[in-house]
Amino acid sequence: MVLVEENELLTRIGPGTPGGDLLRRYWQPAALSEELPLESPPKAVRLLAEDLVLFRDQDGLPGLLGVHCSHRGADLSYGRLEDGGIRCLYHGWLFDRSGRCLEQPGEPAETKFHQRIRHPAYPCIEQAGVIFAYLGPGQPPLLPAYEFLTVPAENRFVGKIFSECNYLQGNEGNQDPVHLSFLHIINTEAARQSNQLQGRQAPKIECEATAWGARIYAIRPEGDSARFVRITNAIFPNLTCFWGGPRDGHSVNWHVPIDDTHHWKYTFIFRRGGPLDKSATRAGRSDVDVDYHPIRNKANRYLQDREEQRTLTYTGMGAAFQIHDFCVTEGSGPIQDRTTEHLGSTDVGIMTTRRLLLQAIRDVQQGLDPPNVLRRAEDNRFPDMVTVGRVVPNDVDHRTVWKAGVAEAVPTR
Helix, strand or coil: CCCHHHHHHHHCCCCCCHHHHHHCCCEEEEEEHHHCCCCCCCEEEEECCEEEEEEECCCCCEEEEECECCCCCCEHHHCEEECCEEECCCCCCEECCCCEEEECCCCCCCCCHHHHCECCEECEEEECCEEEEECCCCCCCCCCCCHHHHCCHHHEEEEEEEECCCHHHHHHHHCCHHHHHCCCCCCHHHHHHCCHHHHCCCCEEEEEECCCEEEEEEEEECCCCEEEEEEEEEECCCEEEECCCCCCCCEEEEEEEEECCEEEEEEEEECCCCCCCHHHHHHCCCCECCCCCECCCHHHHHHCCHHHHHHCCCCCCCCCHHHHHHHHHHCCCCCCCHHHCCCCHHHHHHHHHHHHHHHHHHHHHCCCCCCCCCCCHHHCCCCCCCCEEEEEECCCCHHHHHHHCCCCCCCCC
């Protein structure tokens, strides 16, 4: 059982909180590149409970600043993009991407006052269709060279969707393989007739720590002489990659806090061997509005259809898995009260990742780098971050299956 104080550590992410200090040691997605095309106006964003403004300078490079001008607090997202930075509408103060104040046209020409101003500014890197930001102290670490960030653009799909709950609830949903046998069933009647819901043996879940997080195994019998092994990777501090999607790739959900009770779910799907059919990939995902908010949402009860639930889908909420997930993760409340849980043997992955996160928070409190903060180029590689979904003979050690890489995919169990 999680204690009250532990739940606070894990879920509170604002400036100065232990959980927020942990998340700020890593690069985090701030926006999709498509949200900030060249010559677009500044964009107000909220990230890790901080109000910020995202913009491109005259060279097209992204900058992320505190949204309130250092002079009188005006909102810089209404500012003018000119002269190498963003200019406040109130008194014309001009800031560059690094937070330097370049001009104060209302001050005497001979003053050096502007040189003493350092506006809150955060480094940005643009890669894989995403603008990443580092909100932590000191020199930023390396942006991890995850495979989904380094494949050619045509081999990758990236999108995002708004979620009305704490980021940890969304991420823990990825680390729970058992729910796949229930929540996401599409043909309910066929599942009943095949005895899928009542007759299948529960998977055995195992978990082991790695340098970048944890590897979660779900193992089910497959006849008398084999087992189906599914491997999911929980990656520090707030993303999970899992088997699914292309045969020669995997999917990633990166849950980025807006504040304590809302987050963005960024999804990456990639192939190694060639271009991804992005139209088909997008068609299989939930519909969103122009602001990336889901059309099916908590306010309209995810447009649940009870007749559909009886005959077609387990949830009655359409075929998009994202909406099924939101129903249960948002349904736990804005911040889930984990002190009332009753976790079972199949929750070992979630128990392990929580314990690792709490230890990482303690590391930061002691002045140490937490796991998966990369400082050296030679460490920035992930050959063991492999997802798997395959049948293996009983005489094969399932803990070695990932070493063979991603085998030919078989239907999800």
